[in-house]
Amino acid sequence: MTSCAVTLTDKADCCQDCCDFKILHIMARHSKLQKQVLSLYRQFLRAAQDKPGFIPRIRDEFHANAAIKKTDVMHIEYLYRRGQRQLELLKDVNTKQLGSFSKSKEDSS
Amino acid sequence: MHDFNLIAALMYPQTLPAVCQASNRKLHFSVYGKKGDAKVSDGISTQYPVVDHEFDAVVVGAGGAGLRAAFGLSEAGFNTACVTKLFPTRSHTVAAQGGINAALGNMEEDDWRWHFYDTVKGSDWLGDQDAIHYMTEQAPAAVVELENFGMPFSRTEEGRIYQRAFGGQSLKFGKGGQAHRCCCVADRTGHSLLHTLYGQSLRYDTSYFVEYFALDLLMEDGECQGVIALCMEDGSIHRFRAKNTVIATGGYGRTFFSCTSAHTSTGDGNAMVTRAGLPLEYLDSITSLWLWQYIPVIYYTGCLITEGCRGEGGILINSEGERFMERYAPNAKDLASRDVVSRSMTIEIREGRGVGPDKDHVYLQLHHLPPQQLAARLPGISETAMIFAGVDVTKDPIPVLPTVHYNMGGIPTNYKGQVITHENGEDMVVPGLYACGESGCASVHGANRLGANSLLDLVVFGRACALTIAETNTPGEKLSPLKPNAGEASVANLDKIRFANGSTRTSEIRLNMQKTMQNHAAVFRTGDVLKEGCEKMDSVYKSLDDIKTFDRGIVWNTDLVETLELQNLMLNAVQTIVSAEARKESRGAHAREDFKDRVDEYDYSKPLQGQVKKPFEQHWRKHTMSYVDPKTGKVTLEYRPVIDNSLNAEDCAAIPPAIRSY
Numbered sequence: 001m002t003s004c005a006v007t008l009t010d011k012a013d014c015c016q017d018c019c020d021f022k023i024l025h026i027m028a029r030h031s032k033l034q035k036q037v038l039s040l041y042r043q044f045l046r047a048a049q050d051k052p053g054f055i056p057r058i059r060d061e062f063h064a065n066a067a068i069k070k071t072d073v074m075h076i077e078y079l080y081r082r083g084q085r086q087l088e089l090l091k092d093v094n095t096k097q098l099g100s101f102s103k104s105k106e107d108s109s
Numbered sequence: 110m111h112d113f114n115l116i117a118a119l120m121y122p123q124t125l126p127a128v129c130q131a132s133n134r135k136l137h138f139s140v141y142g143k144k145g146d147a148k149v150s151d152g153i154s155t156q157y158p159v160v161d162h163e164f165d166a167v168v169v170g171a172g173g174a175g176l177r178a179a180f181g182l183s184e185a186g187f188n189t190a191c192v193t194k195l196f197p198t199r200s201h202t203v204a205a206q207g208g209i210n211a212a213l214g215n216m217e218e219d220d221w222r223w224h225f226y227d228t229v230k231g232s233d234w235l236g237d238q239d240a241i242h243y244m245t246e247q248a249p250a251a252v253v254e255l256e257n258f259g260m261p262f263s264r265t266e267e268g269r270i271y272q273r274a275f276g277g278q279s280l281k282f283g284k285g286g287q288a289h290r291c292c293c294v295a296d297r298t299g300h301s302l303l304h305t306l307y308g309q310s311l312r313y314d315t316s317y318f319v320e321y322f323a324l325d326l327l328m329e330d331g332e333c334q335g336v337i338a339l340c341m342e343d344g345s346i347h348r349f350r351a352k353n354t355v356i357a358t359g360g361y362g363r364t365f366f367s368c369t370s371a372h373t374s375t376g377d378g379n380a381m382v383t384r385a386g387l388p389l390e391y392l393d394s395i396t397s398l399w400l401w402q403y404i405p406v407i408y409y410t411g412c413l414i415t416e417g418c419r420g421e422g423g424i425l426i427n428s429e430g431e432r433f434m435e436r437y438a439p440n441a442k443d444l445a446s447r448d449v450v451s452r453s454m455t456i457e458i459r460e461g462r463g464v465g466p467d468k469d470h471v472y473l474q475l476h477h478l479p480p481q482q483l484a485a486r487l488p489g490i491s492e493t494a495m496i497f498a499g500v501d502v503t504k505d506p507i508p509v510l511p512t513v514h515y516n517m518g519g520i521p522t523n524y525k526g527q528v529i530t531h532e533n534g535e536d537m538v539v540p541g542l543y544a545c546g547e548s549g550c551a552s553v554h555g556a557n558r559l560g561a562n563s564l565l566d567l568v569v570f571g572r573a574c575a576l577t578i579a580e581t582n583t584p585g586e587k588l589s590p591l592k593p594n595a596g597e598a599s600v601a602n603l604d605k606i607r608f609a610n611g612s613t614r615t616s617e618i619r620l621n622m623q624k625t626m627q628n629h630a631a632v633f634r635t636g637d638v639l640k641e642g643c644e645k646m647d648s649v650y651k652s653l654d655d656i657k658t659f660d661r662g663i664v665w666n667t668d669l670v671e672t673l674e675l676q677n678l679m680l681n682a683v684q685t686i687v688s689a690e691a692r693k694e695s696r697g698a699h700a701r702e703d704f705k706d707r708v709d710e711y712d713y714s715k716p717l718q719g720q721v722k723k724p725f726e727q728h729w730r731k732h733t734m735s736y737v738d739p740k741t742g743k744v745t746l747e748y749r750p751v752i753d754n755s756l757n758a759e760d761c762a763a764i765p766p767a768i769r770s771y
Contacts, residue, residue: 053141057158082343094162094188094316099140099593101346101600102156 033076040083047090053098054090136601138594157600159346164190164316165584166353167336169323169378172200173299173567174546175357176306181575182355183313186584190349191315192338194322194373194670197307201359201371202567205299206415206489208273208291209255209568210561211248215269216289219280221245222761224290226282228562231446232555233697233707234730234766235391237752240524240551242761244562244569251568252292260305262294263486273486274420277446277559277771287444291561296417296489302564321347322670323377325599326354326385326542329591333541336381337596339603341670344663346603348596350588353541353578355526356382357571360516360547363674364682366620366627368513369413373674378548380677382520387530387539388734388747389684390521390550412497414490414509416560418475419443421486425454426472426506427462433471438771445771448557448698451511455632465508472506511632515563517554517698520544521734521749524551524756526574531734531749543578545570552732555751556697606672607663611655615672618656621649622675622682630686635702639690646686650679650742679742684735687744694729707769714768725750730766 030038041062048054068075089095138159168179171193179191193200212221225245229236256262256270263271275291294301321338327348328334335350358378362370379389419425424443427433437453438445445453454471463469475483475490480503483491487502494500494507521529526549528542544550546567553566629642653676660668694708695701708729711720725731731748738745755763 056141086343089160092162092316094164094190096161096163097140099138099159099161100156101136101138101159101594101597103136103154103604 031070033073033080034070037076037080040080040087044083044087044090047087051090051095051097057098057100136594136597136604138597140593155604157344157346157604159348159596159600162190162347162349163588164188164335164349164351165582165586166190166355166578167192167349167351168355168357169193169336169381170200170357170359170546170548171195171197171317171319172357172359172546173202173302173306173564174549174571175200175355176303176310177568177571178355178357178543178545178574179315180306180310180313181572182353182578183310183315185575185579187353187578187582188584189315190318190351192318192321192323192336192349194320194341194377196319197310197317198303199373200303201374202299202303202564204369204371204413205302205564206296206413207275207417207420207564208293208298208561209248209252209302209564210275210278210290210559211252211272211292211565212245212290213249213252213270213272213292215265216272217280219288219290221248223280223282223285223288224248224278225755225761226764227278227288228553228559229555229764230283230767230769231277231557231559231562232553233557233769234555234709234764235552235696235732235751236555237524237552238755238763239752240553242755242757243524243573244551244553244565246761247569247572248565251565251572255302255305255568258305258309260294260301262292273417274444275560276416276419276444276450277441278444279441287441291417291420293417293486293561295485296415296487298564302568318347318349322673323358323381324603324673325596326381327591327595328385329589329595331539332589333385333539334589334591334595337599339670341665344666346596346600350591351541352582352586352588353543355574355578356520356528356542356544356548357546358548360519361678361681362513362516364622364626364678364685365513365630366623370513375674375678376548376681377674377677378544379519380680382528382542382544383680383684383737384739386736387528387542388521388736389519389681390734390749391518391552391556391688391732412493413514414473414493414507415487416447418473418487418490421475421482422478423473423475424477425450425509426464426474427457428464428468429462431462433457433462441771446557446559448700449771451632451698452700454509454511470508470510473509474506475502476504476506515547515558517550517552517556517558518733519548519550521732522549522551522570524573525577526551526570527577531747536749543574545574556699602676603669603673606656606658606676607661607666607669609656609658609672611657613652613655614657615668615675618649618652619671619675619678621652622646622679625649626682626686630689633700633702634689636690636693639686642686643690646683647742650683653679680737680739683742684737684744688733688735688746691746692729692733696729709766711766713766 044058165187166182166189168175168191171191182189212219212224228241265271270292272289273291274287274289278288278290280288320341323336323338325337326333333354337348356378360374361376362368362374424432434443491502494502500507522544526543526545528539528544529536625645629638658668660666693704695705696707710723710728734747734749736745755761
């Protein structure tokens with residue numbers, strides 16, 4: 001998921017409101033890469049249904065990376081490939097849950 | 110001292126108290142999204158996601174032994190994971206050159222009992238004869254199985270597997286002359302073996318976790334419940350829970366400055382077992398010193414020149430052009446056992462008959478052999494010699510020097526591959542843990558390994574581990590419960606190293622360790638030199654606390670991985686040098702100048718009648734078992750008797766000790 005242009009659904013509205021929104025009008029359809037990323041996200045959520053601990057992490061990861069610029073294609077593609085490998089791992093029947101070891105701020109030097 | 114809260118994950122309601130005061134590890138474990146997560150979510154500085162996997166069996170290491178165990182288990186129907194820090198075909202097995210010993214009888218009449226005798230003698234009677242019996246009896250079947258897998262052995266004219274002569278192999282219990290027992294693939298047997306095994310393993314549905322660095326074993330109540338590993342690609346931690354864990358991580362040649370091992374031979378499995386509080390066996394006579402290539406530059410090249418050269422007829426020459434092995438081993442000459450050859454070479458050099466401007470190496474001569482034979486049987490050596498020493502083997506001799514090659518010791522196991530400890534005079538099996546390959550010590554090699562027995566060891570004991578697991582377990586068994594924060598110490602250690610900010614770099618500490626080991630625990634050892642070495646190693650170990658790393662990331666952090674490997678190497682190195690200092694005799698590859706003889710329970714150079722058997726504490730025909738306290742680096746030594754009876758006395762009589770000469 002890249003720029004907030006993705007969330008716009010109704011292009012008719014923006015054209016009428018203000019000509020500043022004309023640019024958003026053109027970009028309202030998702031690009032191929034955006035569609036792939038969205039599809040990956042959906043697949044992740046589906047695969048993580050029965051396994052505790054994955055869904056919050058998946059959401060966090062995707063939301064954090066949503067800030068990447070749409071033009072930084074190399075980075076997005078790298079994350080997408082890595083995501084695909086991690087999805088394969090998640091789909092594997094032997095993967096059971098996701099936990100985390102965390103260190104609180106006061107303990108780290 | 111910090112108390113920390115263990116967040117009671119809903120998955121394991123029965124096991125946890127709300128507060129656990131055990132340690133000051135400063136890490137919390139929680140499952141994302143569970144209750145109680147909110148308490149720790151504020152103020153988190155570093156978070157390590159931990160993915161849990163459940164399998165029937167986990168194999169750590171994907172070299173010869175690891176692959177054989179992994180697909181043996183998959184074949185038996187077990188859901189197997191193979192965790193490896195290298196891609197399988199890059200494991201160090203690929204560098205093996207010589208061959209595999211098996212009494213197939215293709216070149217002359219042969220019997221596996223003669224092979225048994227040679228191995229027992231080669232080990233200087235420190236090998237466990239039941240394991241040696243098992244290995245040599247299974248050898249022909251193992252080689253035929255490999256051939257059926259498609260391994261492209263060299264062939265004789267009739268189309269049978271070509272067997273060459275190799276060091277320490279004889280016929281008729283040592284009385285029938287040189288045996289030709291080593292099945293080979295030109296001079297790249299290890300390469301073909303590994304590729305064949307890798308190809309076969311793809312037919313089965315083992316899950317491979319490549320480029321996952323295994324950190325520690327998950328031990329619960331003295332039972333092994335799996336491993337915890339770091340995924341190098343994305344920095345996530347993975348816990349592989351399984352009822353059976355097989356360790357096949359290889360040796361630790363890199364504790365020495367010059368060795369023939371790859372940079373990845375860092376003894377990770379050995380260190381994991383040590384940190385779990387289990388002993389390691391026989392690390393004192395750690396290496397089968399071996400021929401190596403030397404170029405007249407400052408530092409050695411470390412290229413392996415296989416014993417197969419000598420098997421094909423190559424001879425060792427000193428500065429006077431003399432075939433000096435005839436003096437040291439009148440019968441076997443250049444094909445004596447490796448430790449005898451290494452010592453002879455070192456003595457020649459010390460007495461001033463070395464070659465070269467500094468007179469510090471000897472020559473291996475091959476140009477008296479027909480060039481077609483060299484091209485057919487030793488193509489790799491010819492090329493190595495040309496590239497690394499600029500020597501044309503059909504005209505000039507190759508400059509060689511002994512160097513560290515293999516370690517005979519490792520994780521103690523019985524002949525079935527199960528890891529054992531020694532308590533109250535009995536061998537006790539550690540449930541759920543197995544070991545094979547160079548990291549395991551069954552012990553078939555004893556004080557010295559014969560050439561071409563290592564590849565045999567890999568396939569036989571890799572298969573043995575798989576068979577033992579199949580015998581005692583069924584696929585799909587329920588796993589016993591594991592503490593939710595299992596593996597926390599490993600992650601804490603990882604975190605500590607990742608943010609280490611001392612004053613010495615990893616590479617400096619590693620160099621100090623390597624130089625210390627090289628100077629103090631080499632071919633010939635003396636009491637004072639060893640003692641000094643122990644003290645130096647102790648201070649190098651303590652300098653680990655002051656380490657500095659530079660890369661703070663978690664994705665492909667090679668600084669972190671190298672430091673973890675250094676920690677593993679250190680544990681191996683301290684045990685090696687302390688055990689060597691304690692062993693006051695010369696046996697096999699452990700040669701001491703101040704104690705030149707073997708100290709057995711009887712003096713075997715004289716007739717046994719009338720001799721009093723020495724008590725266990727006063728002789729040295731026993732296995733050393735060493736433990737380390739990882740925090741201080743202090744080594745404790747215990748001893749365990751050698752198993753002197755074969756599996757079946759009617760099939761194959763055990764060999765009583767005798768004086769070892771070639």
